[in-house]
Amino acid sequence: MATTRIIDDDRLTAVGLLVEVHRGLTNKFAARLAQHGLSENELEILLRLGRTPNCQLRMSDLAAQTSLTTSGVTRVVDRLERAGLVARASCDTDRRGTWAVLTDTGLERVTAAVADHIEDVDRWYTGLLTPEQLTGLTDALRIVRDTVRPEAVAGIAEAARARTHVGV
Amino acid sequence: MATTRIIDDDRLTAVGLLVEVHRGLTNKFAARLAQHGLSENELEILLRLGRTPNCQLRMSDLAAQTSLTTSGVTRVVDRLERAGLVARASCDTDRRGTWAVLTDTGLERVTAAVADHIEDVDRWYTGLLTPEQLTGLTDALRIVRDTVRPEAVAGIAEAARARTHVGV
DNA sequence: TTCAATATTTTGCGCCGTCAACCATTGTTA
DNA sequence: TAACAATGGTTGACGGCGCAAAATATTGAA
Numbered sequence: 001m002a003t004t005r006i007i008d009d010d011r012l013t014a015v016g017l018l019v020e021v022h023r024g025l026t027n028k029f030a031a032r033l034a035q036h037g038l039s040e041n042e043l044e045i046l047l048r049l050g051r052t053p054n055c056q057l058r059m060s061d062l063a064a065q066t067s068l069t070t071s072g073v074t075r076v077v078d079r080l081e082r083a084g085l086v087a088r089a090s091c092d093t094d095r096r097g098t099w100a101v102l103t104d105t106g107l108e109r110v111t112a113a114v115a116d117h118i119e120d121v122d123r124w125y126t127g128l129l130t131p132e133q134l135t136g137l138t139d140a141l142r143i144v145r146d147t148v149r150p151e152a153v154a155g156i157a158e159a160a161r162a163r164t165h166v167g168v
Numbered sequence: 169m170a171t172t173r174i175i176d177d178d179r180l181t182a183v184g185l186l187v188e189v190h191r192g193l194t195n196k197f198a199a200r201l202a203q204h205g206l207s208e209n210e211l212e213i214l215l216r217l218g219r220t221p222n223c224q225l226r227m228s229d230l231a232a233q234t235s236l237t238t239s240g241v242t243r244v245v246d247r248l249e250r251a252g253l254v255a256r257a258s259c260d261t262d263r264r265g266t267w268a269v270l271t272d273t274g275l276e277r278v279t280a281a282v283a284d285h286i287e288d289v290d291r292w293y294t295g296l297l298t299p300e301q302l303t304g305l306t307d308a309l310r311i312v313r314d315t316v317r318p319e320a321v322a323g324i325a326e327a328a329r330a331r332t333h334v335g336v
Numbered sequence: 337t338t339c340a341a342t343a344t345t346t347t348g349c350g351c352c353g354t355c356a357a358c359c360a361t362t363g364t365t366a
Numbered sequence: 367t368a369a370c371a372a373t374g375g376t377t378g379a380c381g382g383c384g385c386a387a388a389a390t391a392t393t394g395a396a
Contacts, residue, residue, distance in 0.1 A: 007279065014306050019212075020235075024235070025316055039382090047175060051176065069383070095344095114177070115174060121182070124312070133304070140304065240353050243352075
């Protein structure tokens with residue numbers, strides 16, 4: 001007698017699995033990141049800045065990429081700025097906007113944090129799977145990502161053109 | 169000239185993908201759940217209760233299963249109790265403990281919510297993948313889940329034995 | 337030019353969940 | 367039995383983030 005309750009639907013457990021993995025990893029990562037004085041959101045913002053040609057991105061682009069609210073980005077950048085890892089620079093071409101610019105110490109900090117972080121990622125995630133499993137996983141995830149968050153690549157080209165210098 | 173910056177490590181983008189998918193799905197699901205007056209955490213607690221033999225679970229077991237804090241579970245159950253979806257019942261064998269028991273209206277509510285929710289899950293997640301992709305994905309996720317959250321199956325056997333009745 | 341409509345960011349307020357402290361109960365050891 | 371650590375749950379203080387409104391800058395139209 002198979003149970004056919006809607007509450008046991010396979011699709012439900014499939015998302016459940018994703019959620020559990022996400023939470024589990026987040027918890028595993030949090031401790032080490034805290035040693036570097038960073039939260040996951042802060043790390044992500046630093047990473048996105050660091051990957052950009054001139055290490056800078058508009059606040060609204062950060063919001064689009066991270067799926068934080070613009071308000072959320074404001075506050076995260078506030079903290080990072082207070083910590084000296086990011087600086088704000090006004091945008092010449094559109095004086096409504098502000099660049100968030102990764103400082104030198106910000107780059108150092110994120111580099112150090114990432115080195116440790118990758119160890120954890122490998123231990124708790126990528127290292128648990130065979131290469132085939134991993135590519136299968138990421139391919140599938142990419143399909144889902146592209147439909148649930150198509151806007152995730154904002155402002156990179158634009159930022160490459162601008163050249164705002166900070167520090168020094 | 170390949171870029172070899174640590175910040176671009178493949179493993180990093182692999183987790184990034186997972187995080188993006190999780191956030192994207194969460195956002196997609198939130199609206200519909202809100203129509204049923206539920207948050208994702210609330211739905212999860214109701215689901216876990218509903219899947220249990222007598223629709224009841226100890227507070228601490230809920231905490232272990234959901235990776236909320238016990239304090240967090242207290243507050244979520246507070247809200248659900250206020251809404252009449254869950255009731256608290258004292259535990260006979262250990263008077264420190266309390267059962268969270270799904271009420272009849274709670275069961276109705278979660279059933280209705282899940283019906284809609286599954287549609288969304290299918291549209292934004294499981295329905296986007298071929299059966300092979302999906303099983304590959306869940307198999308891989310299960311491997312990760314079992315190592316990052318081995319404690320995720322708490323209190324079910326125990327709850328089956330207890331038979332606390334609430335309402336009527 | 338002037339004014340309305342729009343875009344970018346910040347701020348006030350509130351919800352949600354964590355942390356740490358706390359109370360009640362249980363089990364253990366003597 | 368008393369004394370005490372360990373366990374289960376709740377509460378107060380606090381921080382992070384979203385929502386909506388405000389502040390500022392830009393664009394378009396008359």
